[in-house]
Amino acid sequence: MENFQPVIVAFCCHYCAYTAADMAGSKRLHYPANVKIIRVPCTGKVSALHMMEALRKGADGVYVAGCLEGDCHFRSGNTRAARRVAYVKKLLDEIGIGGERVEMFCMSAGMGEVFARTASEFTEKIRSLGPNPARVADPACTGTAC
């Protein structure tokens, strides 16, 4: 378990979190390579299904990162996303996967440090939770990266 490298999918909105990730890049702030970003125009685009499918397809953790509260470039996409994340958490608890595998974060475009810190902390959290239980037990799972 020490060497467990979780796969983490981060849905990041173009205007804030994705830009913050770029900012982390231009400042060369290190964070674990476990985090893979999928760019969306707004976190309002991320549905419960996107998060669930990311886990089903093999992610160990999923997070949605949008603009700070009140800063959404499309007015309210981030608050909607936060509500969906809460819904998915409940669903995951119900099916025994555990709601703590999904999370919502908010940051502004200038917050490269926050992006890097969030990525590191979330990765550590998932690492301590261990692999996605569905991934471990899936009989269809053959390779290491499935």
Next chain:
Amino acid sequence: MITAERKSMEELINCVSPYRRLLLVGCNECVTVCSAGGRKEVALLSSALQLHFMKEGKPFEIKEITLERQCDPEYVEELVAHIDSADAVLSMACGCGVQEIARRFKEKPVMPAVNTKFMGASERQGVWAERCAGCGDCVLGLTGGVCPIARCSKQLMNGPCGGSTKGKCEVDPEIDCAWQLIWDRLKALGMTEKYEENMPAKDWRTGRGAGPRKIVREDLA
């Protein structure tokens, strides 16, 4: 619209666990509109069940399909192509849809994925409220357009009762007293004399009192 709510995952997992191949059927009518059993909910439930059974290490397949309307036999017929490859059917439609599939495919176990709740209206995005109990003898014309059967906790025909306080019902302070609403509306309409008329006791034979009902339109049938 008929409103419904997805059953708990625990119940759903229990009822599908004896089967390996599941046909999950949504409906593009009422349950889509109330976000309980449309294409999106079908996909989400499918994803959740698969994730669960992957965790359990149990081989499990789901085929998803959403019909235009599960309560019409012609649409249900579309399942013929898929039914043989499934061990059981899980329907996300209201009770009517579940029964229609069960009637058509007698050899397959059919289970409901949602609890059908009531006939209601959308109060706003994500909130639905009960409005009609299908009693078969509508009195809305006498009660200012507010139904005492569906919206009064006691189904009183001559309300309010003593449990009405500041416009709220004693059963739950979140519930508006239907008779208060009726009175306010009649007053606004200048029709308070309607309120003064005593309504006779409800004849439940038009409702469920005389057993399951049927409507036959001679000119159409």
Next chain:
Amino acid sequence: MQKRSELSNKVLIVGGGMGGIRAALDLAEAGRDVVLVDKAYAIGGLMTSLDRTFPTNNCDLCTLSPRLSESGRELHIDLMTMTEIEGVEGSLGQFKANLTTRPRYIDLQKCTACGECYRQFPGCVRFTPGLDHRAPTCMRYPQATPYAFSIDMEACANVEELVRVCPAGAINPNDKPSSRKVEAGAIILSPGADITDLSLLDTYGYGVFPNVVTSLEYERILSASGPTGGQLVRPSDGKKPRKVAWIQCAGSRSLKKGFSPYCSSACCMYALKEAMVTRERFLENIETTIFYMDMRTYGKDYELYLQRAKNQYGVRFVRSRPHSIDPVFSDGSMMGDLNISYMLYGGSHPQTEQFDMVVLSTGFRISNEVKELAAKLGVELNEHGFAKTASFDPVATSKPGIYACGLFETPKDIPETLVQAGAAACCASGDLSPLRVVHEKMENFPPERDISGEDKRIGIFVCDCENNIGGVIDVKAMAADLKNLPEVVVSEAIGHGCSRDSLEHIQELIQKEKLNRVVIGACSPRTHEAVFQDTLKKAGLNKYLLEIVNLRDQDTWVHNDTPAFAATKAKELMHMGVGAVRLTHPLVDHTLPMNKDVLVVGGGVTGMKAAVSLADAGFKVFLVERSNQLGGNARNVRKTLEGQDVQAYVKTLVERAENHENIQVLKQAVVVDHTGLAGMFKTGVQVGPRMVYRQITHGITILATGALVNRPKEMLLGSHEAVLTQLDLDALIEDSPEKAKALESVVMVQCVGSRVEQNPNCSRICCQSAVKNALRLKELNPEASIIVLYRDMRMPGMQEEYYTKARKLGVIFAPYEIEDKPQVAADGKKVALTYTDPVLGRKVSVSCDGLVLSTGFIADEESTEDLGVIFHLPRTSDGYFLEDHVKLRPVDLPTPGFFVAGAAHSPKSIRDSIAQAQAVASRAQTFLAGDAINMGAAVARVDSNRCAACLICVRSCPFGIPFINSEGHSEIDPAKCHGCGTCASECPAEAIQLMRYEDDLIFAKLDGLFERTA
């Protein structure tokens, strides 16, 4: 006079701050050529060093940076950094400017801003000095435009080694200063201002006590990209301060030598912002105190901001200007803590209070450099070095064809700067030759290849970005590996991907190998998507058949400490990109045919000025006025504070509007219905006493409906003849000067009906009206006793000097508290007034023969509500129209094609209304420049077969775009869709997909990540 067709089509803009950028963008979008000159090595000006901006308290980088790259990309803008003006010859329509560019020693075409030069030679690569230690990027801020460095060759000892270090070969030590002559029809000066001369702040111990900082330095401390990484620590010992004080007017509103006698206008708001952000972001128990003379929060909704600071954030306010700051000693050594000494109104002893840190709210002043520039250009300045402009022509300098905007005109905040920039752009384009329809710089792309029916042929190109990507992962090996994926025809490492050679190579391969999907592994799509899209277009491929994988910013830059993981992640990201690109399909940008006519609602000064400006530019304008005459509120004003004749101006403007061949004036006209979208609106109006209905078709709508003159039934107004409003007094002084002269004792009460619960905002014009009328009364009768009872005297910019003058002439100004309003009673023909004297600290009664109430404006709720409903436009809680972005888009309304100006936006003076009218005319011209409007391709599309008409999209769209059409399914107008995708993720029938971000495309990325790419 010269024919307009012989005039230049170019505008020279000096200064690349917010104002210059906005003016450049407005002009460029309207099809004009711009030369944008800045002496710094990156544009952006002062705003780029701010942490957050009021009143939204947003991080501004994210809103500013797209604007800057917009500016850098724009075809019409010739950006010349490190450049200054040597001299200008010629006149309006045909200026010739000599420009000199200092050597950057870096080839902008080649520099990738990798930062290698800075890492190895930090001493000779330029970045902003002072508190700014934003390593390793040494641009002025992380998203600088141009995205490149600048070398200080003199500081460099080993030039050869420096040149060698650059992986892109961009350093050219032989770079020379260059000169260039630029012809321009008009010139816009937006050189900005410097902050107060800090050496004069010695009484506050600035430069001596480390914990006394300027507001700009404090911004850097708060900034996430600042030297402390956004940690609030004080400079002396790195401790978190518990008590922070702001001292307002540090260097402004002072008659001390070297200081500015004028008000710097923006400092009250930014001090509030800093105090609120401090409370919000850092510690709950941190104390924030603002020492002030007047809180000048006169802008739109700024009063609410002040209330928020007071009530919600608990910022403490002390009305006093401290005289000195002393260090706190303990055992003979300085502790870093500071004592502020100050006097309170009515207090007989100085107070002393200890703080951990003191922020000086420094103001603006014009630098000698700018004064020299003005001299070179022959532009007259006032005694403080600000450009002289006229009352009714707020951006025109003394020299025809040269316009001033931003801080150079007078101290102001960002929204006002942007308004003036628009006004300057509007005036400048009026001096140019008429617009040519087809522009020579239009790029020609070959016709798009029809790829339907073709098998998928994917091309993968991986950029090594020199060492940035290639130094961490083996780009060639990865490219070779990716070649094995299905449908991949080409997979190559292409060296430096965005260089011209590589782009041409990609273009060739697309054509030669008949590629129909392209994946580029490179830097961020945020910055380079447009570049690669252009390459696809040049190769005859739809630009949306592209997926850019961010290998640099989100992989090799951040995982260079773990190269093995970086390589795995790079491969995974590429697989995601390949998975997604398979599902891309050609998309068209949505365009609309443009109707170029303009509807202006409201025939006051604002509406008329906007109408005339656009009519002069050749657009047909419908000017709709609900009353039976043009002129609006200005008809009731006689003189401005500066003494200009308002009626003469209004008369000329009315004549121009009514007789203009391009303007159709509709009086007694009311808007009754409205349909369509930007570029093709239809609006119904009922005209004349018989309410005849007619329909106007137009492309854009300008709302200039003004506000109402407030006349609250307070303080005997309307029931006692000695009680007047400032407007009444203005008329009395002009029409019956003998009566005005006879007034022996006058009391003026400010904020009557403004800054109160029913009308929470400041009416903005009342302080200057009171000072104006007090000065005129004093002129008529120097012996008259005049008392002005105020809450805060709000005399921004140069208006402060009139306030000073009034006090010199003996006008008494006494503040009152809102909880203790002056009491008024009739006293025969006189009025008895009782108020609490702030110095004596007790009630004082005066009997006056004139009680003048400053009643200001109140929103015209009835008409803004009606129009808001008809046009679907949002309003503020107090009934003014709500602009799209208070800071950056002050005259654009959120619905495309709608603009607002004048008092319908918020209370303002005639001069400010004129500036907004011109700004709106400028924004309108950008909109009307094209024959079609490009609405982009990322729009929601409804599958009508799946749609259950559930209304969820209708309810969840943040912009109210979807509707259920007559066929019973949801319809989303691609021209109105903003492309957020909220409806797509809410739709319970999965009937809506957002183009470019379809669900299957997102799932394909996930499959790619988990190596399930088919």
